[in-house]
Amino acid sequence: MSSPPQIDIPFDRRYQCWFCGEPCRKNLAYYAEGNAPHPSLALPACDECVKLAEKQPLTSIWECRVAVKDALMRIYAKHLAIGINWTEEELAESEFSCKVFAGFKKSAWMMYQIARDRVNYPGWPIHIDGVELDCQHNSTSFEFDGVNYTSVHAAIHYYSQQFTLDSEFFAKLVRLVGRQRFGFALRLARIHIASAKEMKRQVLAEVQADVKD
Ligand SMILES: [Zn+2]
Incomplete structure (x- = not known):
């Protein structure tokens, strides 16, 4: 199977994963099956998101994205929980002094932010050769x-x-x-x-x- 056409990449999004925004060099080849509302396409994605997307291609790239985000939320549940359990100020002001907790304070908030930003990352509207996919605004509901x-x-x-x-x-x-x-x-x-x-x-x-x- 030859590789499907690559989606257009805005200049400021070069080398960003379409799913999560992490730096990436890979492409996900998405092959449209059955009644898919859009043609096959390739888009930039990080190693982790490529693996997750290939497990759950579902019926469109939008559905696939929901599944990838869902999987990221499951994988990083512990990191995301940091933001539920703590506020940044609380963490900074906490009186943990031993080495273990000092390390936690420094890295925990960052781990939370990275996980949160990956889950929230909106990607960008899909164009192929300048033509916008017309199913773009379809809700996945x-x-x-x-x-x-x-x-x-x-x-x-x-x-x-x-x-x-x-x-x-x-x-x-x-x-x-x-x-x-x-x-x-x-x-x-x-x-x-x-x-x-x-x-x-x-x-x-x-x-x-x-x-x-
Ligand atoms: Zn990714």
Whole structure:
């Protein structure tokens, strides 16, 4: 597969990860599947975000971003908790004097700020060769069975917990059939709740063939 077209990068964002803003040299190649609302594309991303994004491509780059941010929040939960437990002033004024706490005071706030900024980093609007993607302002919110979820990713997580599904398999199905057919993907995931890996691979191949027809 040849590499998809690179998105435009504003001058002041060069070498920044589109997901989290960290310095980066890599590209994430995002291949649009099924009913994706935009073409395949490549965008700059740091090592960590590339790995996270490849695990959860979901149905669009926006959905993928929600999943990456979610994963960053989970990975850095302890760093983010520093900001919940302390204010900068409190930390500075705390009377910890032993070496361990002095080190904590110096580095803790910085770790919190880095994690916070990565989670909050907004990226930039996606243009390819100067043309803005028209699905840009689509919200990632998702409704299924009368319930509103912040994203397809959140709905997959919810149903995976609820029915103890293989969330990876379920997410792959949703990616193939698109968010419009979430219910169909859910039924398939429930039918194959106890299926072996090989069987699941076969199901995914069949669904993929079906979608292409
Ligand atoms: Zn990143």
